[in-house]
Amino acid sequence: MTTTSTKANGSGNSSMPIQERDRVTVRFAGDSGDGMQLAGNRFADATAIFGNDFSTLPDFPAEIRAPAGSLAGVSSFQISFSKHQIFTPGDEPDTLVAMNPAALKSHLSALTKGGLLVINEDAFTSGNLKKANYPSNPLSDGSLEGYRIIKAPITTAAVAAVDDLGLSNQNAERTKNFFALGLVYWLYDRDLQPTLDWIEERFGRLPNIAEANRRALFAGHSYGETTEIADAHVRVPPAVLTPGEYRTITGNQAMVLGLITAAHLSDLELFYGSYPITPASDILVELAALREFGVRTFQAEDEISAVGTAIGAAYGGGLGVTGTSGPGIALKSEAINLAVMTELPLIVLDVQRSGPSTGMPTKTEQTDLLQVMYGRNGESPLCVLAAKSPGDCFYMVLEAVRLAYQFVTPVVLLSDTYLANTAEPWPVPDITQLDPIDVPYRRLEHVNPEDFEPYKRDPDTLARMFIPPGLPNLQHRIGGLEKSDITGDVAYSPENHQRMTDLRAAKIAGIANFIPELEVDGPESGDLLVLSWGSTYGAVFTAVNDAREAGHEVAHAHLQYLNPFPRNLGDVVSRYKKVLIPEANTGQLRMLVRANFLVDAKGYNEVTGQPLSARLLAEAIGQLAAE
Amino acid sequence: MVLQTPHAPEPVESIIPLASEDLTRKDYASDVDTRWCPGCGDYSILAQMQRGLSNLNVAPEKMVFVSGIGCSSRFPYYMNTYGVHSIHGRAPTIASGLKLARPDLMVFVITGDGDALSIGGNHLLHVLRRNMDVKIFLFNNRIYGLTKGQYSPTSELGKVTKSSPIGTTERPLNPLSVALASEATFVARTFDTDPQHLTATIEQAARHHGAAFVEILQNCNIFNDRAFADYTDRDVRNERLLYLEHGQPMLFGENEDKGLAVSATGLRVVDTDGPDAGLILSHDATRPAPDVHQLLARCQYPEMPVPMGVIRRVNAPTYGDYIDSQIEVAKFKSRNDVAQLLKGRSTWQVE
Structure with missing residues (x-):
């Protein structure tokens, strides 16, 4: 106008x-x-x-x-x-x-x-x-x-x-x-x-x-x-924003602040092992300048060492974090699997970029979803989250750390080049209003050795009894070999392997009971649901609103939890005649949604290295709504 | 910021609390049944590790054994300490992260020739270069045992194994040369069939502040039997091994009748009653330059005696010393708190 x-x-x-x-x-x-x-x-x-x-x-x-x-x-x-x-x-x-x-x-x-x-x-x-x-x-x-x-x-x-x-x-x-x-x-x-x-x-x-x-x-x-x-x-006149104190923030900056804040809220010492890789390097660079917060950054000799050191720090009771991009995830896969088998609270940040191989290192894409879900040998479930905006990276880091400790599991947090580099105004959070992050192993410090078994599980969360080394009379060994239920001893029995496979899956699936349900913006049921995840939030939100202005009735839901999904996702997608899933990949979430819920979801997919175009997406939504 | 040199290294006792009572070998033995082949050299190493560590009197719960994959890497299960049996070649990385997060723990790496020098070669270089305060014991049997007999990166050229039926076509690595080239601050060699020497070497490595690297010649009686017998058998040992002692002349032979001297091209053997006896070198493990140490590492049977013992032991700040000192200085200089950090360089108020 x-x-x-x-x-x-x-x-x-x-x-x-x-x-x-x-x-x-x-x-x-x-x-x-x-x-x-x-x-x-x-x-x-x-x-x-x-x-x-x-x-x-x-x-x-x-x-x-x-x-x-x-x-x-x-x-x-x-x-x-x-x-x-x-x-x-x-x-x-x-x-x-x-x-x-x-x-x-x-x-x-x-x-x-x-x-x-x-x-x-x-x-x-x-x-x-x-x-x-x-x-x-x-x-x-x-x-x-x-x-x-x-x-x-x-x-x-x-x-x-x-x-x-x-x-x-x-x-x-x-x-x-x-x-x-x-x-x-x-x-x-x-x-x-x-x-x-x-x-x-x-x-x-x-x-x-x-x-x-x-x-x-x-x-x-x-x-x-x-x-x-x-x-x-x-x-352009000033905008009417929610009153408060604002700063500008990029996704990578928000990751850094999230990690420092998570360490503060959990009273854990932050260890960040990383190997320089575009577009994640800035997280290492900015954390390295924050020694006054007790941050131990470690520029590793390779991606494997970066995750290995983070696993070592997590095992030792620190906040063990590694950050990388898609090619680095590929190299880290075996070690991430060690954290799955040993059930350690490891945080993995994946700032996705264009692939395959070296691809286009400075361009954006959402193409690592299936890699982080399934790119490991064996049945290897872990928790996957995705940030939806630069500022959201901050809150999703806090969530990743909360879940990693509550469930004693590796958590992968997905960002991408677009979120990493994009700046937006951000209301500065009030640190006193953020919930502390519970570290269950602290409650085990005075556990009676008779009651301690490294793979005994909390009945609600199925989290194992994780304690870092150092406490007397609780010495035990963990590792990548299959574990016996409860004792954690090496075990090869068929029944035990089936049971442990089921337990590892059930633990991750059970996280759904501790995360928010999916909220729908727009009609609760009807003709068309647009379902998105990750950094496309802004473009999809804009496109859906444009389509509504053009007279179409469209619902929108956005996923920040990819594994497990919010427990009402199956119900939500079944309430609409059509489901459209826009992604900057060839249909990775669509594949998961179709496989999990047997719905005939359609895709809107661009793999150009650029963020989705809200205008083109609005046209696609309009076309599908009119069909 | 200019790198500040941290305080001089301190003895183990100042960092890691000692046990209140006298500990014995049994305190370090777990109740897990050992699963190595009968006759394996690993049994002796396990026993001497337990004995050597009991001499330190550090409580077992303050120790963590981290291993990779291979026969040797089963080791942590048999120690009554904390332990991680990790993935192939990566034990140095897990040990590094653990030690940085927990300076109050003693961290050991148990590895083999394939684990440390093949799949994990890169990590070995860097954990030594950084002088991480971890103790690395490489069990060298010059063969892949757990996968049933393929050649390893230390197998000699031409060796016939299952994966080299008409002989290998690659030259071996010398673990000590690799460690010295990586600027390791503690480098030693010992072997499975001399329990006394094994115990003493393990103890010295454990007491070192910084990265310690110990090559342990270990016999695999199933796939590479008598790999070192030519010089470690009891009856030839004194003639063919050179037991190094810091500050002592480098003598060997049944009657200590031979010694090592520097020649124009390296080291040479001289008779103690010959004209060059006066040129016999004393061993200086603390010499900052690793030149003579490299020459010793390269002494091979049958041309030269095979050195055993601590080749190199120098004091240097560890990676952890540097990073902890940076944190200490940064905390002292900064008034920054998390709330302030969240605000960044500048903020504005929306009314």
Whole structure:
């Protein structure tokens, strides 16, 4: 919805009136070395402080520095901001900032029809055009007709602005992202102050660089004031959010905070064993800087050692956690199975990425569900959870730790590249309002040795009597060989193996009695249920609402517990004529739902490395609802 | 932040509480029936482990034995301590995590030549490089026993086994060379049929602060009988083994009539009554550079005497010492609490 406001722009000389809009999506695109992620993050901060709801989508190549100007080296950052609550970073951007021809080539097709292009014309040299496979210059050959274009000499103007600071050419040119940022700040009426504060904090010790970035930012802003493009100056009013204290958070940051908080709530010492892997590495990196919380991070020699050390820490009574992505899960499978057999409270974070094999390391996918469910030898049940938003990663870590200790079992928590890197405003939790996490082994400290058997089980949870080493007269041995029921001695009898197989399955299945039932948004029964899990929550929620606005009656339910399922799931899916399961895979949850409940669930599946498109999904929902 | 060097290593007793009463070998023996083949060298190692540890007087509940897969890895079941019989090659990882989480426990790794040097080779390098405070005992029988007789990474070139019916085509690893190349701070060798030496070596390894690596030559009488008999048999032992003692000249022979001296190309044997007797080296296990230690590790029968005992023992902070010291410093310097951490770099208020 667009309404022309009569409010004059008070900040400059432009004669253009300011527009007011509900929601805007901007994408910054440039070379990996152009600082697009930095510019995008600054814009997100300014947007947060302004009071919009927002969601971001960083998208960068796996190569750290692909050749400058090449298509392979394009890095982008999208942010959508709104006066309403939003749940996705937007499908098509309204505005595309293209710092060079390769960025334009890679991202133009995403730009909405009639959208605004902000182009660094300095970068459209014959060499750069060639690198981007442009046979002719799109700025002059008419191919950009239908878009509104701001052609700005971003590089030369930034260099001119910092001319007398005595910077090297290279450093002077590097300020061009701040020029572009200043220009976009003007376009969207953002306050410069948060970014000026950030520059001071970040570059305060390098006064020349700080000053150069400030000047480039102001120069870009002033450039905007002189622009003659119609309807370019836009304001999105602040959103009405639940009152409280907010911060921005990404999924990986929320994982880190969740782990520290879980250690605090359980009074356990956190051990995090990990091997660097995109997109999970940031969790290791951020935890390593938190020694003051007693965190022991361990950068292992490989994925197997990462999980092995976490199992060792868990066995010792610590909070043993390992984090990785799909290829790492494959390597850890045998050790995770040891934790299944020894029934230890191990936490495994899987930040999924595109596969198979190395796949696309920086792109998102939901393709590890079946791997974590079944990718181990033998009958090997464990608990699987999935976060639905960046901030939800925090709460799902707490849940994973709670269940791991209550049931003495490995728990896998699924996130993905999209959640890991996406930022959103997040109400800061009040630590005093969070429930403590119970650690049952503490109650066994004074157990009578006569009453202790390592595989004796709690009748309610079937959790075994797990105690860490160190207590006198309770010495016992555990391991990967099949265990005798109750005593935990090595056992090969057919009856015992059947019984233990059943017990391990029953323990995990029984978790369903200790987790919330699935809630349905929309009609309790009827024609169409859309069932989703993991990071697609935002896109599916948005698409379902769009379909409802288009007149369709649609219910939506979202799973955060994948194993076991909430105990009412079978009942829920049986109450609708049609069930649609959208996933960023070829139908993994659909396979589980069909197999478990014999319902003819349909799939909506995209495996592109990008988050699901809410617009396309809404169309698919509409089609299915109309059938 | 500049790495702070933690305090000097301290003796076992300062970290791990001692038992209140005198312990004996029996206190360390579990009631689980042993299931090794009759005549296996593992029986002797088990008995001497129990004896050697009882000399430390550390309570059995403060000890954890972690093993991988293979004949040797059944070991934890027979110790009246805590134990984990884990997965093939990965015992060093589980032991590392356990020791970091629980500095108050003594952590042992029991492994074999296939477990430690083949499937788990990578972990062995790194647990030693990091100087994790775990004691690693590698039972080397130069064969895969539990899978019934395939060659191992320490089997000699050309060895005929079930999986090499006309002889192996690969050269073996020398476990001591691997340990020294990994900068291990304690490296020793002993063997199953000399109980006294075995006990003493186990005890010294257990008392070491840091990663201890002990190769135990162990006879598999079923699949690789008499693998070491050429130099460990009682009647040839004194002639063909070199019993190392720190600070003592490196002498061997029935009447200690031979010794080791440095030559232009390595070590050489000289007679104690010959002209070069004055060049015989004294063994210095604490020498920081592992050069002579590597030369000793490479001494092989029949050209040279086979060294037994502690080849290397140097003091260095462990991985745990470093990380605990970082935590201590960080806690001292920081006023950060969880509530503050949750707020991050900046927050804003929505009214």
